[in-house]
Amino acid sequence: MITESLMRSTAVLIFANSSQEEMRYKPLQRGEVLFDSLTNTVIQKVKQSKLTYFHISEKHQNGFSFGERFSNAVQNVFDKGFDKVITVGNDTPHLQTAHITTAAKALADGKTVIGPSLDGGFYLMGIHKADFNKEKFQSMPWQKCNLLKSLLDTLQETSCPIFQLPTFRDIDTVKDVLSLVNYIRSISVSIQKLFALCLSVKQQFLLLAEKCYVSVLLQNPYNKGSPVLVHIQ
Structure with missing residues (x-):
């Protein structure tokens, strides 16, 4: 207080x-x-x-x-x-x-x-x-x-x-925006959406693939076998 x-x-x-x-x-x-x-x-x-x-x-x-x-x-x-x-x-x-x-x-x-x-x-x-x-x-x-x-x-x-205080990443380049998606859950949804707008189509594809990969891992935390493949049609 x-x-x-x-x-x-x-x-x-x-x-x-x-x-x-x-x-x-x-x-x-x-x-x-x-x-x-x-x-x-x-x-x-x-x-x-x-x-x-x-x-x-x-x-x-x-x-x-x-x-x-x-x-x-x-x-x-x-x-x-x-x-x-x-x-x-x-x-x-x-x-x-x-x-x-x-x-x-x-x-x-x-x-x-x-x-x-x-x-x-x-x-x-x-x-x-x-x-x-x-x-x-x-x-x-x-x-x-x-x-x-x-x-x-x-x-x-x-x-x-x-x-x-904790060490954080600041935003100077597109690379920083891409790196911040690794910690996306602690960033507001509105800022997440603006991150997406700042990325190219290719970068958005990589971001989506990474998020899907993390999502599958969280749903299957004990799967230590083959790497998860993300397929987007």
Whole structure:
């Protein structure tokens, strides 16, 4: 449960661009609809946490590099009077309200919170104002595979204990969409349908085959004989 004290001291920064801007770097078929839906979904999940939140898109970001824009956005929230900030994006469908409230409680216990991404970055960061150094954050290797390591190295200098959330995959390419279908049951049905729209006919065929394969395995959990063949006419 989020206490009144937490609500006064903690804010969530949703650092997510518009779907048009996302499509400049993540060219997915019908990606505009997908990213609009992902943004609306994460906003709803954040609202359910009861924490104050700020959605900062490219229209309100300041800086030339990604690191500058992100660091300035975090500093901007701190400047509004909050002592703790939780940052999230819009490209991690497995992020739930429970992860946000867990991060808020860990921050209240004096910890820094990290939600790692499989690509070497992070989908969530919870940090105290005293541990945030804007200049150091700007200079980290943003959007590179060693970002998480660099972030952890930087945080170790503050001697603040780190609380780590589960590792999730975010969406950058069609390959990420295909990989996420392995965990489709924990993603909302509406997002599942949008995933299908972003895939080509061939990719949809492979997805359908995989789902059928998993379904048959679940119905016959003790069959360890020949592999199951999926036949679609």
